[in-house]
Amino acid sequence: MTPAATVVVGGGIAGLVTAWQLATGGHGVEVLEAGPVVGGCIARHTVGGLGLDSGAESFATATPVVADLIAALGIDDRIVSPNPLGAWVRHAGGTAPLPLAALIGIPARPLAADVRRVLGSVGAARAALDLLLPGRFGATEPTLGGLVGLRMGRRVVDRLVEPVAGGVYSTDPDELEVDSVQPRLRGAVHDTGSLAHAVRALRGSGARPGSAVAGLSGGLFELIVALRSAVEAAGGTITTGVRVEGLTPGGDGWLLRTSLGPRTARDVVLAVPGVAAAALLSGQGVTVPPAVTATSNVQLVTLVVDHHGLDSHPRGTGLLVSRHASGVTAKALTHATAKWAWLAEQAGPGRHVLRLSYGRGDQPLPEAEELLDLALIDSTVMTGVALTRATLVDSDLTTWTSALPRPAPGHRAAMDRLREQVGSLPGLHLTGSMTAGTGLAAVVAEARACARQLTERLGPADHTTGTDRRPDPSVSASTSATPQPPETPPTAA
Numbered sequence: 001m002t003p004a005a006t007v008v009v010g011g012g013i014a015g016l017v018t019a020w021q022l023a024t025g026g027h028g029v030e031v032l033e034a035g036p037v038v039g040g041c042i043a044r045h046t047v048g049g050l051g052l053d054s055g056a057e058s059f060a061t062a063t064p065v066v067a068d069l070i071a072a073l074g075i076d077d078r079i080v081s082p083n084p085l086g087a088w089v090r091h092a093g094g095t096a097p098l099p100l101a102a103l104i105g106i107p108a109r110p111l112a113a114d115v116r117r118v119l120g121s122v123g124a125a126r127a128a129l130d131l132l133l134p135g136r137f138g139a140t141e142p143t144l145g146g147l148v149g150l151r152m153g154r155r156v157v158d159r160l161v162e163p164v165a166g167g168v169y170s171t172d173p174d175e176l177e178v179d180s181v182q183p184r185l186r187g188a189v190h191d192t193g194s195l196a197h198a199v200r201a202l203r204g205s206g207a208r209p210g211s212a213v214a215g216l217s218g219g220l221f222e223l224i225v226a227l228r229s230a231v232e233a234a235g236g237t238i239t240t241g242v243r244v245e246g247l248t249p250g251g252d253g254w255l256l257r258t259s260l261g262p263r264t265a266r267d268v269v270l271a272v273p274g275v276a277a278a279a280l281l282s283g284q285g286v287t288v289p290p291a292v293t294a295t296s297n298v299q300l301v302t303l304v305v306d307h308h309g310l311d312s313h314p315r316g317t318g319l320l321v322s323r324h325a326s327g328v329t330a331k332a333l334t335h336a337t338a339k340w341a342w343l344a345e346q347a348g349p350g351r352h353v354l355r356l357s358y359g360r361g362d363q364p365l366p367e368a369e370e371l372l373d374l375a376l377i378d379s380t381v382m383t384g385v386a387l388t389r390a391t392l393v394d395s396d397l398t399t400w401t402s403a404l405p406r407p408a409p410g411h412r413a414a415m416d417r418l419r420e421q422v423g424s425l426p427g428l429h430l431t432g433s434m435t436a437g438t439g440l441a442a443v444v445a446e447a448r449a450c451a452r453q454l455t456e457r458l459g460p461a462d463h464t465t466g467t468d469r470r471p472d473p474s475v476s477a478s479t480s481a482t483p484q485p486p487e488t489p490p491t492a493a
């Protein structure tokens with residue numbers, strides 16, 4: 001086989017988007033994926049006869065980057081909005097709908113009725129103090145929890161930001177670097193004079209409450225199906241079940257040691273999680289700092305149940321749980337059949353899909369054998385509907401390890417140093433959630449930027465590869481490499 005000009009290591013969405021853009025530009029590219037299927041954190045399983053997303057299930061719409069990709073793949077007729085009911089939060093003081101106008105839980109209007117319902121009058125008044133404080137107050141706080149706590153009070157952190165951030169990053173906001181998870185937030189506070197106004201500015205003036213995400217009819221995995229076909233139609237190659245185990249410079253490119261034997265490539269794109277990238281880079285004298293490889297683990301329990309008590313969607317599209325709330329071990333529940341109309345239709349009357357997620361930071365995960373009963377108890381407490389093994393149609397447990405980056409203070413600087421080191425190795429490139437952060441919008445934007453840089457380096461397309469040179473129709477001025485984290489939790493609600 002003629003060696004591909006570029007080998008992309010990792011067939012998650014980052015690797016596939018990079019490969020697709022290279023292939024449509026006429027460049028030879030091969031994706032090597034360790035798993036049996038491509039998609040990475042976007043995956044599918046069948047539970048109770050229903051094809052469901054077992055990982056990511058929605059994408060942020062604050063930037064058009066994912067919607068543009070979907071349109072370019074020709075499946076934009078599948079884009080659907082979630083039920084506008086929104087999700088709820090269970091906190092130390094009770095259970096209430098999540099305020100609709102917010103960014104990672106930070107309220108845009110601290111005195112709004114839905115904010116007062118969660119924080120109480122005193123908590124809301126403290127949050128509104130943010131509007132009177134000078135814009136520079138809290139400006140040097142490195143963590144998300146620290147910044148919000150100083151400007152709006154700890155109750156906003158404990159009851160709103162922590163449950164939402166726990167769902168997105170599986171970690172505590174007091175351990176999250178604000179510049180990594182919301183790179184534009186600090187600047188927006190400076191420009192607008194308050195956190196609340198910054199949230200309004202970042203959400204966009206036309207943002208409708210609760211409209212910050214969208215999904216695909218049939219599940220987000222349809223995006224992977226379409227991408228895979230598009231890569232192959234453009235002349236790219238995808239090989240699954242092959243793990244890249246080592247890299248060494250050789251010839252005018254790289255030698256790859258893989259579980260299926262050696263490969264060569266002129267350029268190599270590492271589109272793998274931080275831990276895998278660190279292992280591959282260690283042989284090149286590159287030290288990947290722990291701040292870059294720190295990740296969280298998540299366990300998802302999917303329940304398909306028959307119970308008409310859930311028909312009224314008692315907790316909207318789901319419920320996020322504050323670590324300070326008692327009586328529930330799960331950190332979140334997504335009522336998937338309440339959230340997505342296409343799924344409710346497929347499930348049929350009285351049948352419901354609930355997805356519970358477990359795992360906060362580096363806390364140990366519950367034992368797998370205990371999880372089904374724990375999930376039934378937790379979902380009963382969270383929904384107020386008695387769910388037992390008698391109501392259970394089917395269930396599945398999915399464990400995601402090292403999947404979600406956990407950007408602690410120092411992460412951004414460490415990432416900059418890493419990029420610099422890798423930049424000195426010709427033909428080696430990084431993309432994916434390790435560099436972009438969590439969330440499809442950020443990951444897709446960065447993969448596109450990576451492919452653009454690589455295309456510039458490669459120059460005119462190599463006709464000897466036999467790939468076609470159709471222009472990439474989705475390259476648009478709106479595509480940006482600025483990380484845009486998801487606005488609602490990837491693992492919940």
Ligand SMILES: Cc1cc2nc3c(=O)[nH]c(=O)nc-3n(C[C@H](O)[C@H](O)[C@H](O)COP(=O)(O)OP(=O)(O)OC[C@H]3O[C@@H](n4cnc5c(N)ncnc54)[C@H](O)[C@@H]3O)c2cc1C
Pocket residue numbers: 009010011012013014015032033034035038039040041042054055056057058059060242243244245271272273276298300400403404431432433434437438439440441443486489490491
């Ligand atoms: C449970 C869960 C739910 C989520 N929900 C959402 C959501 O709703 N919305 C949202 O925007 N984001 C969500 N996210 C985050 C989002 O899915 C990720 O940020 C994104 O999919 C990461 O894509 P990636 O391609 O960078 O990495 P990955 O998806 O991790 O892909 C990396 C790939 O590299 C492969 N690989 C690793 N090592 C090697 C090797 N040595 N050789 C070859 N291949 C290798 C892996 O098998 C994997 O397929 C969720 C994440 C999780 C875990």
